[in-house]
Amino acid sequence: xxxxxxxxxxxxxxxxxxxxxxxxxxxxxxxxxxxxxxxxxxxxxxxxxxxxxxxxxxxxxxxxxxxxxxxxxxxxxxxxxxxxxxxxxxxxxxxxxxxxxxxxxxxxxxxxxxxxxxxxxxxxxxxxxxxxxxxxxxxxxxxxxxxxxxxxxxxxxxxxxxxxxxxxxxxxxxxxxxxxxxxxxxxxxxxxxxxxxxxxxxxxxxxxxxxxxxxxxxxxxxxxxxxxxxxxxxxxxxxxxxxxxxxxxxxxxxxxxxxxxxxxxxxxxxxx
Numbered sequence: 001x002x003x004x005x006x007x008x009x010x011x012x013x014x015x016x017x018x019x020x021x022x023x024x025x026x027x028x029x030x031x032x033x034x035x036x037x038x039x040x041x042x043x044x045x046x047x048x049x050x051x052x053x054x055x056x057x058x059x060x061x062x063x064x065x066x067x068x069x070x071x072x073x074x075x076x077x078x079x080x081x082x083x084x085x086x087x088x089x090x091x092x093x094x095x096x097x098x099x100x101x102x103x104x105x106x107x108x109x110x111x112x113x114x115x116x117x118x119x120x121x122x123x124x125x126x127x128x129x130x131x132x133x134x135x136x137x138x139x140x141x142x143x144x145x146x147x148x149x150x151x152x153x154x155x156x157x158x159x160x161x162x163x164x165x166x167x168x169x170x171x172x173x174x175x176x177x178x179x180x181x182x183x184x185x186x187x188x189x190x191x192x193x194x195x196x197x198x199x200x201x202x203x204x205x206x207x208x209x210x211x212x213x214x215x216x217x218x219x220x221x222x223x224x225x226x227x228x229x230x231x232x233x234x235x236x237x238x239x240x241x242x243x244x245x246x247x248x249x250x251x252x253x254x255x256x257x258x259x260x261x262x263x264x265x266x267x268x269x270x271x272x
Contacts, residue, residue: 033063037072044075049083073097074106081113087121108139115151125155146176150185157188162196183209187218194229202229220246228259236263236270 040055056076060069077093080086094110101107115131118124132148132155139145153168169185169192176182190205206226213219227242240263243256250256 033059033066033068036062037068040072040075044079049079053079053084070097070101070104070106073100074110077110077113081117081121085121087117091117108135108143111135111138112148115148119151119155125158129155144176146172146179146181149176150181153185153188157192157195162192166192183213183216183218186212187222190222190225194225194232199229199233203233220250224250224256231259231263236267239263240267 036055036059040052040059043049043055044052053076056072056079059066059072060076063069066072073093074097077090077097080090080093091114094114097104097110098107111131111134115128115135118131119128129152132145132152135143135148136145149168149172153165153172156162156165156168166189169189172179172185173182186205186209190202190209193199193202193205203226206222206229209216209222210219210226213222216222223242223246227239227246230236230239230242240260243260243263247253247256247260
């Protein structure tokens, strides 16, 4: 028996031992990663959002290639967004997450969070529109984003681009015909026409909503909108009749009382 044949079993034992040590080290590292991530989540559950951010930041620095990185970026961004009002940092985390994991499990919610922050927290409606459009382009086949379409239309309304907002509401109506948001889209079209001073189209749109949804959740507001449109068109008799019809049920008594008194005064002056 030569030296080589004698050494082979020993070498195999060394290699096996090394592989075992590597596997054990890998398992140990993975356990440490998961333990640190769990600490962050426990801290968040306990209301310690500051500690949770510290743990997640430590994780991101210490384990940059961990399979939990997507979750860490998403969780830290969410804490910045919902708990700490650190909106730019939240957007930064969500954007990094999307850049690294464009098809990850949390990609949809990260994109939606960015859009909501831009729309509702930092007043960047144009940026929000772009993000909502990306939601529809990238995820519509999965989620059917009628809500994103509504938000796009609302953003154009906030930008006082009433013509485009009406077009976007109509897209929602045409594309998502069974959506529970369709009645709101009809309502908002009427609101946009009225705000833009397009009173003929506003009246037609209010009547369309009321004909389609006579028992809809926005019925009283639509009737108030129709009455105020008629008032602006100098159709005071019908406007007063509608105000009086909804008076008992309408919540804002101060507003409707003022409207009724104003119409009556205008009728009195007209009768001179």
